[in-house]
Amino acid sequence: MNTTVVGSRVLREDAWGKVFGQTKFPADVNLPDQIYGVVVRSPYPHARVREISITQAMEMPGVVAVLSAKDVPHNSHGVLFRDQPVLADYIRMVGDPVAVVGAETLEIARAAAKLVQVDYELMPAVFDPEEAMLPEVLPLHPELCPTNILYHMPIRRGAMDKGWALADVVIEQDYRTQHIDHAFLQPEALLAYVDERGHMVVQTATQYAHYDRGEIAHALGLRFSQVQVKTLAVGGAFGGREDISLQIIAALMALKTLRPVKMENTREESFYSHSKRHPMRMHYKTGASKDGKLVAMEAKIIGDAGAYASWSINVLRKSAVHATGPYEIPNVSIDSYAVFTNNPFSGAMRGFGAAQTVLAYESQMDLLAKELKISPLEIRLRNHFRVGSTTATGQVLTSSVPLDQCLAKIAPYLQKGEDT
Amino acid sequence: MKKRGIGIGCAWYGTGYGNGFPDVSSAFVEIHDDGSATVLTGAVDVGQGSNSIYAQIAAEELGLESQDICVYSADTDVTPDSGTTAATRQTYNTGNAVLKAVRQAKSRLLDYAAREFSCPTIEGIELKAGYIGIKGDPSRRMPLADMVFKARLHGQRLISAESSTARSTPVDLETGQGAPYWPYAFGSQMAEVEVDTETGMVSVLKVVAVHDVGKAINPTQVEAQIAGGVAQGLGYALLEELELQEGRIKNPALSSYLIPTALDVPNIEAFFVEEAEETGPFGAKGLGEPAMLPTVAAVINAIDDAVGVRITSLPATPEKILHALAVKKEELAKK
Amino acid sequence: MIEIKFVLNNKPCALNVEANERLLDVLRNRLGLMGTKEGCGEGECGACTVIIDGKTVNSCLVLAPQVDGCQITTIEGVGNRQSPHPVQKAFVQVGAVQCGFCTPGMVLSAKNLLDKNPQPNDKEIGVAMSGNLCRCTGYDKILRAVKLAAEEGKG
């Protein structure tokens, strides 16, 4: 198709404001008479909140309000299930918010947050996803699922016994990936206020303003039409701004005090207030025939969902669907699991479940190539998806599968320099 | 000793929410009296540049320049819902919604213009370089602004609202069979590394990344997405790890949770392959997430190529590499 | 309170500050200069970079009274839409800007480098930019932009 503007190196209009430092991120906006919100977070991974004493904090001059679970009209939010409390009275991870302090200055709010006394009843915690899968371990979300296995996705294609019979070479190996933080440069920040219309306005950085609006409205018992989420410049996201972080807490404070509320995470608070990339344990067994064709693959993938569901079901589904890599394998058996633990909750992050399995399936390819004494490029050329290929889920790729072109472009670069 | 190795990694990625989840984007468009236009969408530009992509799509369709288009996004009082900026879906999904909306507003203009030019079908009308006129007759054209203004005086309003939905179906719960995502994006990367056999330190010397984008709506932004993805992939492969102790984060700081600096990222050669995705706006599909996928594999495979050890758990720290080298040495000694 | 006087973006400035106030907070909260960003608060990310007496520093690690008598340049003092600084122009042209949070600090580090060393080599550019973290760009376009700005400076 002939295009003139599409396909051209048009300059980004927003870049100018950014190079001059004019672009407004949520931390950069203020309103007269605003108060500052600071969250009190749980230091324990699994506990019940017996009691919160706010007396001392409230006595501090400049403190306007201290709010906790009992102050939230509908105390839940979440992208798939509303399993995450706005302010928790039942703690499932270190960093769960239990209270929020609103004060005239940030310094007062921080000092007062230290004076909020929370009496925790500690409970046994589980941090290893495989241990968490055991039936005798206390389920973290009995209302969602009877055990900590939030999700299991099986993929069955072809016949495994037939597949293994065709395999001349088999590689079996375990792989592990780690917890990753998005580490976007701009920590969470926002400004929430009730405007002249009586509407709740939240100016923030998010990946989905309309979702935030719905969750704020739900938690506070407002109509969607009474809540405005206005996205300011977003200082990086990568999946870490999909779940609610401070939005509802700030809106709640603004609603209760009728003062504009400014909140800004420190970097440390930021680490505790958004999701993480799922660490995964992957057991892979892959077989190829001596002509270098993949014939069978089995994989078991366990993803640590942490304390809340967030996107875990979708993430582990994506892991399973992509577990073969971009290769045709006629006989496949894949099982992926999302498991609750008392670790920081896992959610969306760039790559979304397909990032972890790359380590496994591409390592398997190189290991197979070595056994078969063919080059890493060659084994990929013999197996990669083309138009008409069928994936492990039985999906036929009907168009636009130019992996061959990608490999052709890469091939000339597969030469290395000298050791030193 | 410092040993070099190269590695290759391939990846694929099903874009969109997938599994039959309604994956809908919306857009409002208004063409103004002076021939400029405003696009409203709920799609948040998180820095990747989606607003600029929508401006290009709208400008292309209206025969305007990108700077003639104002894109305003993600204000719930003003803009329609366009879904999450996630799942590598905003160029594709919201791009499609913007294109549909622009076409709808444009078709009203074309209808009006066809009458003005006494042309029995809008097929005979074209928008080009700020003008509207009869295809094949350069003498019969007028500035777009004049036509819009005329239309306005006749009570025509060139506004529109459209949605676009990606195709996806749920998979079978027992067998996982189904067509969960569309489209899929592909990519391949090569990494060259140098491994210090005494310290286990890995230097990445070069990365070449080739990605399938359907159509590069903005090549500069494509390259930028690729380089950013590679850098995150390098962090994932070599540096980053949240250290937990009983659920507590031991390194909740940028001085202890280490991401790559400018000196840790090598020269990145970014290429893209354009094979039009027929369902995408101007043939485009998404790139955001795929850009970071192959890097991990390329680096881990390159380490093996360099020093003959297979690192199976991320990140590939110097400790793990030295340990693997020691184990290998022991095994060789036994033989 | 301590009275301090300094030159900020070529204009004299005097104000009273607390001994333990950070320069970053003074710039943002007292003077409304929001172009200087806080990304980590520990001198790691460089988003709060300013130039003091010709040297880039992290304003989150500077106490306000320390700058008494100094010349300070923040991003607000570098270029504008009518006459962008060559570094700013190059950042836009090359596409070195994504989310933009690191950008002001990056621009200041690049400007300072070119002020001192108008023709830096690749290594010098990399080192000069190594105190500014970016999570979006992979630095590739940023380093190219600095190079372009240096080349433009030649002519």
Added chain:
Amino acid sequence: MNYFQPQTVGQAVNIAQTFEATFLAGGTDLVLHMQTGKIHPNAIIDLGKISELKEIKETDGYLEIGSMATFAELGQSELVFQKALALWLACQTMGSPQIRNQATLGGNLGNCSPAADGLPPLLALGAEVRLISREGDEVVSLETLLSRTPLLSQGTLIREFRIPLKGLQSGFAKLGRRKALAIARLSVAIAIELEDNRVGKVRVALGAVGKRAYLSEILARELSDQELNEVWIEKGIEGVQRVVREALGARASAPYKREAVSGVFREALGTFIPEGGTKV
């Protein structure tokens, strides 16, 4: 909180005698610690306006470095490059450009982190430190100073570092997790008397293998007065590994560091001996 900004060393010392104050050098550690609440100074004496503390000069057989000289200034100094290469090298990789512009050598000693980049080179080069306190001036070897607890008594000002110019050749290498903004996981500074291929006196200092940087007497003994050749290098590597093993004992980082130190030692040698120290 009181804040003082003296113009001379004398004023600074006088203030320190009157108030229980904390000296502020570059501030990269102090300001951070104040912000996180780790330190609550009663008063601050900002040394930033005392120009005499910033001097880097050669006098009477010594390279004198004022305590307020920044890592950037040292790293750009031709004199330091010529006379104290190990220190110059350490100044190239410490922190980031912004940190190097702010952080001072005196602050590096005062804060005295285990991974302090400036200290191993100073130890290897045999630096002395001139301290000023109410008791008066004291010149003490850095090695002796680092054995004191606390390092400095209240109100003691680090005036300057004095590196004796004995024609030592020196080098430095550090191992971090990344290439900038890296805290040393290991650092090695070596200074030797070198005549043709004959090694005279040898001093090896290590960073990040104990609470403070330290100079290894054992290595000095084992490596001094020998031919510089492959055997000597291998002996050095073996020695330095042994030292690290003993220093770290059962610490989790020990197995890695005692291996990796060989590469760091080799790299440090390579910074001043041609052929990367692998061939002589």
